[in-house]
Amino acid sequence: MNPDMILLRFGEFTVKGKNRDKFDKRITEQVRKAVAGYARAEIVRAYGRIYITLNGEPYEEMAVKLKSIFGIASFSPILRTTSELEAISGAALAVMQALPKQPETFKVSVRRVDKGFPHDSQEMNHLVGGHVLRELPGLKVNVREPEVELRVEIQPEGTYVFSSVVPGAGGYPYGTNGKAMLLLSGGIDSPVAGYLAMRQGLELEAVHYHSYPFTSEKATEKVIDLVRRLAHFTGSSIKLHLVSFTDIQTAIAQCNHNSLIITLMRRSMLRIAEQLAEQREAHGLVTGDSLGQVASQTLGSMNVIGRTTVLPLLRPLVTMDKNEIIRIARQIGTFETSILPYEDCCTLFVPKNPTTNPNLNIVENAEAGILNLQEMIRQAVATVETMNITPEIQSAVESAGQDDWF
Numbered sequence: 001m002n003p004d005m006i007l008l009r010f011g012e013f014t015v016k017g018k019n020r021d022k023f024d025k026r027i028t029e030q031v032r033k034a035v036a037g038y039a040r041a042e043i044v045r046a047y048g049r050i051y052i053t054l055n056g057e058p059y060e061e062m063a064v065k066l067k068s069i070f071g072i073a074s075f076s077p078i079l080r081t082t083s084e085l086e087a088i089s090g091a092a093l094a095v096m097q098a099l100p101k102q103p104e105t106f107k108v109s110v111r112r113v114d115k116g117f118p119h120d121s122q123e124m125n126h127l128v129g130g131h132v133l134r135e136l137p138g139l140k141v142n143v144r145e146p147e148v149e150l151r152v153e154i155q156p157e158g159t160y161v162f163s164s165v166v167p168g169a170g171g172y173p174y175g176t177n178g179k180a181m182l183l184l185s186g187g188i189d190s191p192v193a194g195y196l197a198m199r200q201g202l203e204l205e206a207v208h209y210h211s212y213p214f215t216s217e218k219a220t221e222k223v224i225d226l227v228r229r230l231a232h233f234t235g236s237s238i239k240l241h242l243v244s245f246t247d248i249q250t251a252i253a254q255c256n257h258n259s260l261i262i263t264l265m266r267r268s269m270l271r272i273a274e275q276l277a278e279q280r281e282a283h284g285l286v287t288g289d290s291l292g293q294v295a296s297q298t299l300g301s302m303n304v305i306g307r308t309t310v311l312p313l314l315r316p317l318v319t320m321d322k323n324e325i326i327r328i329a330r331q332i333g334t335f336e337t338s339i340l341p342y343e344d345c346c347t348l349f350v351p352k353n354p355t356t357n358p359n360l361n362i363v364e365n366a367e368a369g370i371l372n373l374q375e376m377i378r379q380a381v382a383t384v385e386t387m388n389i390t391p392e393i394q395s396a397v398e399s400a401g402q403d404d405w406f
């Protein structure tokens with residue numbers, strides 16, 4: 001049985017005064033896009049809520065799409081009936097019978113918004129509950145910890161019956177909290193950092209450093225693929241800036257500060273990203289750093305590396321452990337691509353003993369000793385290659401269809 005409608009719920013942003021309109025507009029736009037392929041589905045706004053009327057369009061497919069829209073806190077597939085006791089009891093029973101697994105306990109929670117309805121909430125709990133209990137022998141009421149909470153909302157325009165509350169992606173609608181540049185390698189971490197930044201409402205443009213001919217076309221294709229996955233969550237597209245890092249990397253590798261190579265590379269990367277951010281009117285830089293994960297991500301390294309930029313450096317993964325990061329990478333569909341074995345520019349000249357506690361003075365002196373470093377950085381920015389990456393047709397989130405209905 002297909003539900004009649006889907007009720008969408010939003011996060012805390014719905015109460016945030018000034019920004020509310022922006023959020024509202026953006027989320028409606030995103031939902032409209034998700035629904036666009038289904039001719040019979042309609043978006044209905046009522047009393048500050050958004051519903052999708054399915055008119056026979058498939059719920060499960062749409063649920064997969066809704067799960068990737070940032071700003072949706074949760075949603076519920078619902079049956080809609082007229083506000084008459086018999087119809088409501090019938091719908092309540094239908095919702096219970098459609099559960100994939102019959103529960104042992106349940107409770108009914110009625111909300112009577114339409115005060116003109118003749119029975120109050122308490123009476124309705126008993127009336128509807130009684131009907132379900134009579135029809136489903138073996139089922140018991142448990143008010144404190146029911147396996148299923150059967151919800152009935154009696155609204156002026158009709159009554160909604162549902163039991164399932166499907167968690168959404170949460171966060172803020174994409175692009176409602178400003179724009180930042182994402183430093184995107186081909187690894188596991190930075191795509192996850194990008195996802196979390198986007199979920200918090202940041203619009204992103206990705207920057208990737210490659211070292212042709214040391215790094216292969218395949219490595220770049222892999223990054224394009226990752227951006228494509230991330231673009232899926234935007235409802236539109238993401239710009240990818242490909243930066244040639246070969247000259248800078250070669251110069252750094254030759255500068256006789258073996259243990260500082262990664263530190264120096266990261267600093268140059270940030271400088272380039274900052275210049276691109278200025279051009280693109282972005283106000284922050286997002287990286288996949290996670291505290292202590294490698295030598296360049298100790299607090300000491302982060303300090304010396306981060307000093308190159310005045311823009312806020314956002315590190316969504318900074319306190320996450322690797323397993324958590326991998327779990328999200330799998331969930332958002334970037335993991336399999338990230339583990340493809342193509343060389344990244346940073347893995348090329350990895351020193352044997354990278355420093356975990358670089359000294360800022362020594363690092364600055366080393367940079368001063370690299371001939372034309374600033375010029376090479378300017379050149380890298382000037383020759384950047386920009387692509388607009390649109391989402392893949394296929395969905396990145398695969399699990400929504402397995403959730404319970406109602």
Ligand code: ATP
Binds near residue numbers: 185191208210286288
């Ligand atoms: P990731 O899995 O994101 O590559 P990592 O744990 O391998 O992270 P590093 O390789 O040390 O860590 O990189 C730290 C961060 O620096 C990355 O998360 C990314 O934001 C940025 N970065 C590293 N290499 C590149 C690159 N080639 N292009 C763009 N950003 C990069």
Ligand code: MG
Binds near residue numbers: 185
């Ligand atoms: Mg990496």
